[in-house]
Amino acid sequence: MIEEVPWYDAIALPALLRHARTTYGAAMRHALVEAGYDDIPKNGLYVIGGLALGAGGVPLGQLIRELGVAKQTAGQLVDTLVSRGYLARTVDGEDRRRLTVTLTERGHAAAAVQGAARARIDAALAAAVDAGDLRRTRRTLAALIEIGRSERAPAEH
C-alpha cells in the first residue's frame, strides 16, 4: 500500500495557509526578539510591516480594515506601539478627524529587522521553487481573497 498523495494535497487548504503563515510569523518575531525588540504585540508585526510599505504613513482607518479587527482593537494596538516608541500618531491636515500613523526612528529600525527576516524566508522560498510557481501562488491567493470579498460584500444580511 503505497502513499501516492503528498501530504500537502491531503491537508485542507486553510490549514496549509495557516502553517505557511506561521513560518513568516515565527521568523520575524524571532529576529525581532534577537535584536532587542521584544515588546511588540501580536498583530504589531502587520502594523509595522505594513507601514514600511506605505512610507508616508497610513491612516488608522485603513489599518483597521487591513487587520480585520474592531476599531477599538486597532486603536489600542496602535496605542501600545506608540507608548513603546515604535509609532507616532499625527492628525491629518485635510481632515482633522483622521489620524495618520507613522513609524518613528525605532519603528523603522524594527521594520528593517523584520523586513530582513521576511526577505530571508522569501529568498529561501525562491530557491526552493521556481519563479513561475511563486507568481502563480500569488495570483491564486489573490483569487482566493477576491472570492472572500465578493462573498462578504453582497450577502451581508
Added chain:
Amino acid sequence: MIEEVPWYDAIALPALLRHARTTYGAAMRHALVEAGYDDIPKNGLYVIGGLALGAGGVPLGQLIRELGVAKQTAGQLVDTLVSRGYLARTVDGEDRRRLTVTLTERGHAAAAVQGAARARIDAALAAAVDAGDLRRTRRTLAALIEIGRSERAPAEH
C-alpha cells in the same frame, strides 16, 4: 505613470497569506453561525476541521503541535468544546496518559457544515484558477512550511 504591477505582487507574502486565510475563516464561521453553531471559539474551527479528517479521533498532543499553542491553551480549548457538546475525550487504551479527542454527534454535524463552507470556497477557487495553479500553490506553500520547520529545528537556542 502606469501601474503595471498587480497588487498581489506588490504586497508582502505574509499579508497575502493572512488575507487568504481570512476568506476561509469568515466563510466557515458564517456558515456555522447560520446553522446555529454560534458558540465555537476561535481556534475551534481548526480542531473540528482537523478531526473531521482523522476520523478515528486525534490524540491531544498532536492537536497541540498542530495548533502551535501552549498545551494549557489547547487543553482549555478542548475543554470548552467538550462542555459545549462538540467533542468527547476518551483515554487511550494503549497509553493511559494519553487522551484521544473525538467528535460527538453534534461535532460531526458542525464539521459537516464547516466542511461544506470550505468546499464552496474550494470550488470557487477551482473555477477561478486552473488545476495546475492550485497544485503548484499547494506545493509552494508546502515548501514554505518546510522552510519554517528547518529553520526552527536546528537553531532553537
Added chain:
DNA sequence: ACATGACAGTCAGTTAATTGGACTGTCAAT
C-alpha cells in the same frame, strides 16, 4: 519489585487581546 526520569495533561493564577456600546469632536450638505 522498585527507584528514577521522561512524558501527557491538569490546576491555579496572571497577563494580553478583543469586543460591544456609549460618547466626543469633525466634516459635509443642506
Added chain:
DNA sequence: ATTGACAGTCCAATTAACTGACTGTCATGT
C-alpha cells in the same frame, strides 16, 4: 444653524493565552 455621517476614544467586560507547579502513567535500569 442643524442634521447626519464619519473617525476615534473611553469604559467595562469577556475571552484567549501563557507560565510554573503539580498528578498520574509509562519505560528502564538495577
